[in-house]
Structures are given as structure tokens and as C-alpha cells.
Amino acid sequence: MTPAVRFRGVSRHFGEVRAVDNVDLDVAPGEFFAMLGPSGSGKTTCLRLIAGFERPTSGSIEIFGEPSTNIPPYRRPVNTVFQDYALFPHLNVTDNVAFGLMVAGVGKAEREQEAQKTLELVALPGFGDRKPSQLSGGQRQRVALARALVNKPKVLLLDEPLGALDLKLREQMQEELKSLQRKLGITFIFVTHDQGEALSMADRVAVFDHGRIQQVGTPEDIYDRPQTPFVADFVGSSNVLSPQLAERLAGVRAHASLRPESIRLDAGGHAATVVTRNFLGAATRLTLDLDGEKVSVLLPKGADVPATGDRVHISWDADALHVMDTRND
Amino acid sequence: MHSDRASLGLRIAAAAGLLFMHLPILLIFVYAFTTEDKSYQWPPPGLTLEWFAVTWNRPDVWEALSLSLRVAAISTAIALVLGTLCAAAVAHTRFFGREVISLLVILPIALPGIITGISLRSAFNLADIPFSFWTILLGHATFCVVVVYNNAVARFRRMSGSLIEASMDLGANAFQTFRHVILPNIATALLAGGMLAFALSFDEVIVTTFTAGQQQTLPIWMLEELVRPRQRPVTNVVAMVVVLVTFLPILGAFYLTRGTDTVAGQGK
Structure with a gap:
């Protein structure tokens, strides 16, 4: 099957800075794909390369099999929901949404009808005559979404789509985006620095660091089987054990990850000392000293919580200790 | 003691200042109707x-x-095209020497008109360009x-750059954008800038004195008339007319740019 987006050896350098560094990527059609990483990791530049706002320094980009490396943004079958929404302040909501159809030469009556339909799709009917300045943040986001979707893009790009919203609205929009994507069957690619958002919404996640993709996989892959210490630490703050400790515990000399929630207190396990204790509400986080390395443990509510300085014994299921790929060390 | 009303002395001073500025203009109007012409x-x-x-x-x-x-x-038409292009370049791209260009563009209005006039005159002389309408x-x-x-650069700076990207993303080419x-x-910024430019040009004397040949613009003609009195009230x-022609556009520009302080594209 032709991938929706294919990167082959794509780099984008700004002077000495390698914003995107030799990236290979395949996004499947109809996929909800997340690009996750800290700021400056190259994820937004990748999105801008797909949109056409940036040209790669080297490498090639295909969109549904079409070589697109040098195609300008206005001739790509992709649309973008911008982080600041970038709604046109001089146009009302209907004209904002109908903008793409207007420049494509669609007649006034038809494009206004399409705009109405799309506004209903994003659950914002009846706001057509308002100016963007008269809308709330959540409403603006829906307009931005409708303005992109009305053009029936093959790929929808979302740049930190929920970043400007408050927590409650963010959770609601996560659900809506997910069901919208299922309903439309369009490939969604979204950029986020929030690992929770990426894990809960995406079919697959690419984790970026320093312009390179560290790992691509399903949220379960990324979470349970991180391939590099960076992925383990960035996604869900896993314990990253040194190769020396991993060798003693599992017999393999490589970095290993151990999820804090998969560790139990168990009299027959490895001895460790409690260094700090933090009450988090639903759980308690202990920081232990295990053979000179810091290991954090998440104890569910109701468990017996040892005091700071106590000697404890810990164990975990054999598959909880995940030995990572040594290539990226 | 604080009060919403200014003190009597301050109000008299303000009124006197305004009268000092505007009474002479009123006198000009009165003399336009006098029966005495010497x-x-x-x-x-x-x-x-x-x-x-x-x-x-x-x-x-x-003629004048x-x-x-x-x-x-x-x-004004030339200024609208060149000024807008220059403002777009300075406001939305980064290139070597950008600040220098910005300064060089503003320099002619900071320099005394007489300097601009003399330098243009000697440049035209050097290049053997005859003084004409075009000079x-x-x-x-x-x-x-x-x-x-x-005017344009201030507006461009307030306009979010992602608006242009959004437009291109939605299928608009450079011209449509x-x-x-x-x-x-x-x-509105162009209209205000254009009106101001028109008004400045319309009553300009100094640069015109140095760059005109035999032609007389209206302000130059008026100066000549004052020196050589003949039917004085005509002046x-x-x-x-000059007051009205320059005042109305400036008033218009003032009203047009009022209340446009909201930042374009800052839709958060």
C-alpha cells in the first residue's frame, strides 16, 4: 500500500543546527499518527516539511506516492491546523472556513453551504457571522479545524492542536478529534510534546529527539518496550537502569527500562533503601537507592508505605524489565 | 486637591496656545474676502x-x-508600491543588513529637506538630468x-506570520494571498500612509525648490505671489483651498487608523 507520507533520508538544517537529521518515516493512509518530542526535537519542522513551508536540505518527501519535495504548499493535498489557529481576523467564521474553496474558484452559494456543513461536523453551527475575535479559544480551534477539513485534505496536519486549551477542554477535544478522524478516515498527523496526549490519541507514535526519530511504534510499544533510554525517560518517566545494573539484575549488559508502577514491595526481592517519599493522591512515589542507582516506585493507594530510610525489598515480573536496543548508546 | 477640571490658569493657557496656532489661519481666510488688494x-x-x-x-x-x-x-502611488514592498521585506524576512535598510529608508524624512534638496539637485546635475516634472x-x-x-511596517509587524502560511496552506498562491x-x-494602514504622503507632497516647498525647473507647484507659486503683489487676495x-485639500485627507487618515490597534492574527 502506498504510504500517506513517506520521508527518505530527509534532513533540514538551519545553518549549523540540524533541526531534522536524516529521517525515514512512513505514515499509513487513514492512520492517526503522533510526532512526540521535547521542544527543539524537530517534530514541528517535520510537520512543516509535510505542509511545504520548509524545503528539505536533502532527502525526498512523497505524499500518497507523489514526489512532493519541491511542490509549494498551495498545491499539496494537505491542510494544517496551526498552533495559534491563524484565523483570518478580517473575515467572519463562514468566510474563514470557505477560504480554501474561494481561492479554488467554488461559487459563493456552494462554498457557504459546504462551510455550514463542515461547521456542523465540528459541532460549531450558528457562529458563521462572528469574527474570530468574538470566539473563545475552543471555538477558534473548531473553526481552524473546519477551515482545514472543508478542503477534504488527504492528510490533516495538527500543530500542538490542544496546547492552548485548558485541561477539561483538552480532554474533550482529544475524544472529539479521535472520533472525527475515525468518521472521516483521513490521515491525521499531529505534533505534541505531551506524551499522555500522544499515547491516548494516536495509532502510532514517533518519538523525536535532536532531529532524529528515536522510535516509531504503537503507544503500547513505545510505553512497554522503549528502544532507547531517551524514549524510556521521556514517555512515562521510566527508570532507566545502567548496563552494569541491568547485567546484575537480568544478565544482559545494556540499558534497561523498568516502569515505576510495575515494581512491588516483596520480601523475597532485591534490597533497596527508601530515599524520598511523595504522596501523589492516587498513588505514592518512592525513590529508592538500588545498588547506588535511583529507582522510582509507584505504590497504589492502600499499600503499606515504608518510611524514608527504611530497608525494603522489591521485585517485578520478568517481562517488566525491558532491555533496550544498544545501538543508540 | 485633585479635581476633574483643570485650573482656570491652565485652561486659559491652553486656549491661548490654540488661538496662537489657529488665529493666523483664520486671518488668511478673512483676507480672501477683503476688497483691498495691495x-x-x-x-x-x-x-x-x-x-x-x-x-x-x-x-x-x-497650472500650479x-x-x-x-x-x-x-x-503617492510610487510610495505605496515601494513602501509596501520594502515594509513587507523588512517585517517578514530576516536578511543581512535588514536594520541598515530600515534606517536608510527612514533617513530622508529625518534629514532636513534642504539637504535632500541640495543632494538631489547636485545628483541630477551630475547625471545631466534636466529639471522637469519627473525630477x-x-x-x-x-x-x-x-x-x-x-505605516505599513507597523501593521506588518502586528500581523501574525502564520496568516500567510495559513493562506498558502489553504491553496492560495502568492497573488491570491x-x-x-x-x-x-x-x-487601512496604506490608506492612512497614502493620505499623509499626498498631503506632505502637496504643500512641499524646500525639496521642490531644488528639483523643479520652470514649473511651479502650488506652494512655490504662492511664495512667488507674496513677493510680487498682484491681486493679493487671490493667494x-x-x-x-490648500488648507482644505491637505486637512481633509489627514483628518480622514486619523479616523481610519483609529481603533485598529487590535493585533491582527493573534487569535488565542
């Missing part, structure tokens, strides 16, 4: 509308007025560009 005699011995008819029939007035209007219109035009364009540039996104967002009639 010297400005106060009070006017009588009032008449005769000078309006005389002015209407003087071909030299029409026409030249001034043409120069102002064309130099006046070039002289005026130097400062008109600045006015338009200043300019027509449907950039122009509507900078239109006053023309002065009234």
Missing part, C-alpha cells in the same frame, strides 16, 4: 466674493494646482515612501 489692511475695508471669480479665471493658478495634484498623486516627482517620492513604509489576506489586513483664496 496690502493686508486690518480690519478689511469691505468684504467681497470677487476674488474667487478672479482666481477661477487665472490660468497660472490652474494641476502640477501639484499630479505630483502628489503619482509620488520634482523623484524628490517628493523620497519622503512619501518613508511615510507609507512607516496578497489579494485576500495581506491587502485586507494592511489596507488667500488659493491658501484656503
Whole structure:
């Protein structure tokens, strides 16, 4: 099957800075794909390369099999929901949404009808005559979404789509985006620095660091089987054990990850000392000293919580200790 | 003691200041109706509308007025194109020497007009360019560009750069983006800058003195008339027209740019 987006050896350098560094990527059609990483990791530049706002320094980009490396943004079958929404302040909501159809030469009556339909799709009917300045943040986001979707893009790009919203609205929009994507069957690619958002919404996640993709996989892959210490630490703050400790515990000399929630207190396990204790509400986080390395443990509510300085014994299921790929060390 | 009303002394001082500035202009208007045409005699011995008819029939007035209007219109048009392009480049791209260019563009209006005039005159002489309508035009364009540039660059800076990307993303090519996104967002700034440029050009004397050949723009014609008195109130009639022609656009520009302080594209 032709991938929706294919990167082959794509780099984008700004002077000495390698914003995107030799990236290979395949996004499947109809996929909800997340690009996750800290700021400056190259994820937004990748999105801008797909949109056409940036040209790669080297490498090639295909969109549904079409070589697109040098195609300008206005001739790509992709649309973008911008982080600041970038709604046109001089146009009302209907004209904002109908903008793409207007420049494509669609007649006034038809494009206004399409705009109405799309506004209903994003659950914002009846706001057509308002100016963007008269809308709330959540409403603006829906307009931005409708303005992109009305053009029936093959790929929808979302740049930190929920970043400007408050927590409650963010959770609601996560659900809506997910069901919208299922309903439309369009490939969604979204950029986020929030690992929770990426894990809960995406079919697959690419984790970026320093312009390179560290790992691509399903949220379960990324979470349970991180391939590099960076992925383990960035996604869900896993314990990253040194190769020396991993060798003693599992017999393999490589970095290993151990999820804090998969560790139990168990009299027959490895001895460790409690260094700090933090009450988090639903759980308690202990920081232990295990053979000179810091290991954090998440104890569910109701468990017996040892005091700071106590000697404890810990164990975990054999598959909880995940030995990572040594290539990226 | 604080009070909402200013003290009597302050109010008198403010009124006196305003009168000092505007009474002479009022005098000009009054003398346009006087029956005495040799010297400005106060009070006017009588009032008449005769000078309006005389002015209407003087071909030299029409020539000067026409030249001034043409120069102002064309130099404003040139300024709108060049000023906008320059503002777009400075506001939305980064390149080596950007700040220098910004400074160099503004320099002509910071320099005394006499410097601009002398330098243009010697440059035209050096290049063997005869003084004509076009040399006046070039002289005026130097400062008109600045006015338009200043207005446009301020508006461009307030316009979010992602608006242009959004437009291209939605399928608009460069021309459509300019027509449907950039122009509507900078239109009032251009109108204000254009009106100001027009008004500046229309009553410009110094640069014109150095760059004109035999032609007389309206302000130059008025200066000549004052030196060589002949039907003096005609000058006053023309002065009234000049006040109206320059005042109205400036008033218009003031009203158009009022209340546009909201930042375009900051839709959060």
C-alpha cells in the first residue's frame, strides 16, 4: 500500500543546527499518527516539511506516492491546523472556513453551504457571522479545524492542536478529534510534546529527539518496550537502569527500562533503601537507592508505605524489565 | 486637591496656545474676502466674493494646482508600491543588513529637506538630468515612501506570520494571498500612509525648490505671489483651498487608523 507520507533520508538544517537529521518515516493512509518530542526535537519542522513551508536540505518527501519535495504548499493535498489557529481576523467564521474553496474558484452559494456543513461536523453551527475575535479559544480551534477539513485534505496536519486549551477542554477535544478522524478516515498527523496526549490519541507514535526519530511504534510499544533510554525517560518517566545494573539484575549488559508502577514491595526481592517519599493522591512515589542507582516506585493507594530510610525489598515480573536496543548508546 | 477640571490658569493657557496656532489661519481666510488688494489692511475695508471669480479665471493658478495634484498623486502611488514592498521585506524576512535598510529608508524624512534638496539637485546635475516634472516627482517620492513604509511596517509587524502560511496552506498562491489576506489586513494602514504622503507632497516647498525647473507647484507659486503683489487676495483664496485639500485627507487618515490597534492574527 502506498504510504500517506513517506520521508527518505530527509534532513533540514538551519545553518549549523540540524533541526531534522536524516529521517525515514512512513505514515499509513487513514492512520492517526503522533510526532512526540521535547521542544527543539524537530517534530514541528517535520510537520512543516509535510505542509511545504520548509524545503528539505536533502532527502525526498512523497505524499500518497507523489514526489512532493519541491511542490509549494498551495498545491499539496494537505491542510494544517496551526498552533495559534491563524484565523483570518478580517473575515467572519463562514468566510474563514470557505477560504480554501474561494481561492479554488467554488461559487459563493456552494462554498457557504459546504462551510455550514463542515461547521456542523465540528459541532460549531450558528457562529458563521462572528469574527474570530468574538470566539473563545475552543471555538477558534473548531473553526481552524473546519477551515482545514472543508478542503477534504488527504492528510490533516495538527500543530500542538490542544496546547492552548485548558485541561477539561483538552480532554474533550482529544475524544472529539479521535472520533472525527475515525468518521472521516483521513490521515491525521499531529505534533505534541505531551506524551499522555500522544499515547491516548494516536495509532502510532514517533518519538523525536535532536532531529532524529528515536522510535516509531504503537503507544503500547513505545510505553512497554522503549528502544532507547531517551524514549524510556521521556514517555512515562521510566527508570532507566545502567548496563552494569541491568547485567546484575537480568544478565544482559545494556540499558534497561523498568516502569515505576510495575515494581512491588516483596520480601523475597532485591534490597533497596527508601530515599524520598511523595504522596501523589492516587498513588505514592518512592525513590529508592538500588545498588547506588535511583529507582522510582509507584505504590497504589492502600499499600503499606515504608518510611524514608527504611530497608525494603522489591521485585517485578520478568517481562517488566525491558532491555533496550544498544545501538543508540 | 485633585479635581476633574483643570485650573482656570491652565485652561486659559491652553486656549491661548490654540488661538496662537489657529488665529493666523483664520486671518488668511478673512483676507480672501477683503476688497483691498495691495496690502493686508486690518480690519478689511469691505468684504467681497470677487476674488474667487478672479482666481477661477487665472490660468497660472490652474497650472500650479494641476502640477501639484499630479505630483502628489503619482509620488503617492510610487510610495505605496515601494513602501509596501520594502515594509513587507523588512517585517517578514530576516536578511543581512535588514536594520541598515530600515534606517536608510527612514533617513530622508529625518534629514532636513534642504539637504535632500541640495543632494538631489547636485545628483541630477551630475547625471545631466534636466529639471522637469519627473525630477520634482523623484524628490517628493523620497519622503512619501518613508511615510507609507512607516505605516505599513507597523501593521506588518502586528500581523501574525502564520496568516500567510495559513493562506498558502489553504491553496492560495502568492497573488491570491496578497489579494485576500495581506491587502485586507494592511489596507487601512496604506490608506492612512497614502493620505499623509499626498498631503506632505502637496504643500512641499524646500525639496521642490531644488528639483523643479520652470514649473511651479502650488506652494512655490504662492511664495512667488507674496513677493510680487498682484491681486493679493487671490493667494488667500488659493491658501484656503490648500488648507482644505491637505486637512481633509489627514483628518480622514486619523479616523481610519483609529481603533485598529487590535493585533491582527493573534487569535488565542
